[in-house]
Amino acid sequence: MKALILVGGYGTRLRPLTLTVPKPLVDFANKPMILHQIEALKDAGVTEVVLAVSYRPEEMLNFLKEFEEKLEIKITCSLESEPLGTAGPIALARDKLISKSNEPFFVLNSDSISEYPLKELIEFHKCHNGEASIMVTKVDEPSKYGVVVMEELTGMVERFVEKPKIFIGNKINAGIYLLNPSVIDRIELRPTSIEKEVFPKIAQEKKLFGMVLPGFWMDIGQPKDYIAGLCLYLDSLRKKSSSKLSCGVQFIGNVLVDESAKIGEGCLIGPDVAIGRGCVIESGVRLLRCTVMRGARIKKHACVSSSIVGWHSMVGQWARVDNMTILGEDVHVGDEVYTSGGVVLPHIEIKTNILNPEIVM
Numbered sequence: 001m002k003a004l005i006l007v008g009g010y011g012t013r014l015r016p017l018t019l020t021v022p023k024p025l026v027d028f029a030n031k032p033m034i035l036h037q038i039e040a041l042k043d044a045g046v047t048e049v050v051l052a053v054s055y056r057p058e059e060m061l062n063f064l065k066e067f068e069e070k071l072e073i074k075i076t077c078s079l080e081s082e083p084l085g086t087a088g089p090i091a092l093a094r095d096k097l098i099s100k101s102n103e104p105f106f107v108l109n110s111d112s113i114s115e116y117p118l119k120e121l122i123e124f125h126k127c128h129n130g131e132a133s134i135m136v137t138k139v140d141e142p143s144k145y146g147v148v149v150m151e152e153l154t155g156m157v158e159r160f161v162e163k164p165k166i167f168i169g170n171k172i173n174a175g176i177y178l179l180n181p182s183v184i185d186r187i188e189l190r191p192t193s194i195e196k197e198v199f200p201k202i203a204q205e206k207k208l209f210g211m212v213l214p215g216f217w218m219d220i221g222q223p224k225d226y227i228a229g230l231c232l233y234l235d236s237l238r239k240k241s242s243s244k245l246s247c248g249v250q251f252i253g254n255v256l257v258d259e260s261a262k263i264g265e266g267c268l269i270g271p272d273v274a275i276g277r278g279c280v281i282e283s284g285v286r287l288l289r290c291t292v293m294r295g296a297r298i299k300k301h302a303c304v305s306s307s308i309v310g311w312h313s314m315v316g317q318w319a320r321v322d323n324m325t326i327l328g329e330d331v332h333v334g335d336e337v338y339t340s341g342g343v344v345l346p347h348i349e350i351k352t353n354i355l356n357p358e359i360v361m
Contacts, residue, residue, distance in 0.1 A: 001099075002106075004050045004093055004107045004108070005110050007110050008111070015328075016329075021059070024060065025063055027293050027311075028113065028220060030276050030277065040116035042071050042073050046106065048096075050077070050078050051076070053079055084191050102181055105181070106118065106179075108175065112174065114174065114215060128209045130156075130208060131205075133178040133211060134177050134211070136172060136213060137171065138170050142172060146160050148171045149161060150171065158203065159203060160200055216233070223324055226308065231272040234256060250268060252269070254270065255275075256274045257275045267281055268286050273290055275287075280296075286304075290306060293311045296309045303322070307325040308327065309321070309327050311330070312330045316335035318335060325340065328347075331345075338353045340355055
């Protein structure tokens, strides 16, 4: 079985992190975002993953090579010379996606995180005689999205309504699809939207079906949603009684700590914290609702909340980092410095307070 992951372009919403690596390689819960998806696809029986890429493909393939061997799954790239939207890449990768057995293939958006119930989607797809299956998720504010209107009993999709002004439903496209190869014949090799141009036509023919996604879902393509997604992901691990979560008097709620990280005495960590490989958390540190990425150091009595600390960065003694501060790679925050909402580009030293959200270059 095969799968296509729509990797996309520059990842501007996650800068400064995407100045260091392409967006799919940004760490989420201590491993690259895209690795969560590749592992889920492998578990569902996928043997080949195609990455639809328009930006830095060599870097992505070089990084994923070790995981290709470890997971025993083939990973290749389909390179776009121009951005092709969400449907064009499927047409471009036609020869890579069609198998001799003519079996359906997965398509995933790389920005979203969930529990990826892909085996359930396969069974759902087998149970109807349609051409395509999509996963939908329920949201509290559907007016922000395109709403999927579907029959409750059969899941047959009737129509799509873009950002409705009155309530017509709370189900939206979750960006996870299982498509028959015949869908490729519907797509022209040009910039095309699968949501606006392809799926509505399949729905008119009553061949599109939606499965409600169990568990959580979040688009993590921007910092505030990245943190919200981390909270949902860690809560999902808790519900599964996962041994990955840390326990002890230093931890409150859901905390994920790489086994190589070092944590000093008197720290209070959590809830909703991820600490990456090789991190050093010195004594008396307070961490909550944040990510500390690989190789970072948080010095004595510092506090980090609702923020992202990038790779190999350092937060000084008694410093405070909060209000969705994003530290790029190798940023140094000085002792006793306060930053509220600072977006700091890589390799910069912060010596004075950042009192209001701003980009530091």
